Amino acid sequence: MKFKVGDQVKFLNDSGGGIISEIVDQNLVKVRIEDGFDIPVLATELIRDGSLNIDDQEIFRSVSKPFPTKKSGKVIHEDFESVLPENLPENAVINVSLGFVPNDKNHTGMSDIEVYLINDDDYAIIYYIGFRENVSWHFLKTGFLEPNTKLNLETFSQSQISKIKSMHIQLLFIVKGRYRLQSPVEKFIGLDGIRFYKEKTYKENSYFHEKALLIKVSDKNDEAFDHLSGEEIAKAMKEKETVEKKKLVVPSGINEIMEVDLHIQEIVDDYGRLSSGEILELQMNKFYTELENSLMNNVSKIVFIHGVGNGKLKYEMIKALDEKYPDLAYQDASFKVYGYGATLVYLTRTTKRN
DSSP states (O other): OOOOTTOEEEESSSSOEEEEEEEOSSSEEEEEOTTSOEEEEEGGGEEEOOOOOHHHHHHTTTSSSOOOOEETTEEOOTTGGGGSOBSOOTTOOOOEEEEEEESOTTOTTTOOEEEEEEEOSSSEEEEEEEEEETTEEEEEEEEEEOTTEEEEEEEEOHHHHHTEEEEEEEEEEEOBSSOOOOOOEEEEEEOOGGGGGOGGGOBOOSSOSSOBEEEEOSOSOOOOOTTOOHHHHHHHHHHHHHHHSOEEOOOTTSOOEEEEEOOGGGTOSOOTTOOHHHHHHHHHHHHHHHHHHHHHTTOSEEEEEOOSTTSHHHHHHHHHHHHHOTTOEEEEOOHHHHTTSEEEEESSOOOOOO
């Protein structure tokens, strides 16, 4: 990883971090730590870190090259364009995740949970994040995050996080000079409060010394729209939306129904190496995303095609509807149209469930 003077960094094999004060050579840099001393460190033993607060950064203000000062993720440095990446290649990486880290790794069931936004990206991002409790949405954070950094968004108690039904994330990818067009990302991620109590939820990872739960927010790069006119781009995006959100034409007299296929082969191409737990997580993320999008767009009915299988996916769907969407009615979808592997959810009325 390449660094420049002013980068905020964290030690991979030790606690703490600081600011790059000098580039000695391609392998060695000097890091200004909290007490003001510059210490030589191998570049391979560092990772960029966007979690320093204002007070921390004031300690390092003597570093020769200015860097963007952040408060709760908001850029307050007037010349933030100086830290934007420039002239990115066609294969520039997009990889943004949410990270959930328990403060007390020995008692995860009682531990507070720190929530991070991780920008393991070639692009800088502007982000907006909110969360849903019951039927209300609440603002969490908005701001700017440099490439290859992470930011501590909030710390929730177990009681607080158990009340969060889902999180809403919007991302805008920004760069200077020549770049490959990237569509903004909007995603709804359902949260199951119970999983945060379980130690096995948290895994070893490359972003934290501690075990963490990582949930990917961005998908892989979409097809490039280079050399297309504005009209062609609009047409391509409309065609893509038609593929992603299929609508079923049903017999006369029945309202149009939104159809979402939750079979794993309809969600990801390469799923052969995924565990059953990972497959279920992807299917439930798709369920939450499509349900939230339909609620926002005033869709009246939605059918989730889950298949029969061992019944685990349907069980998790019904559990989520009962616990997180108690105002929505549901029933088995028409067996004449869908067979026995689909559930119909009514989004605009509350009737007694079967």
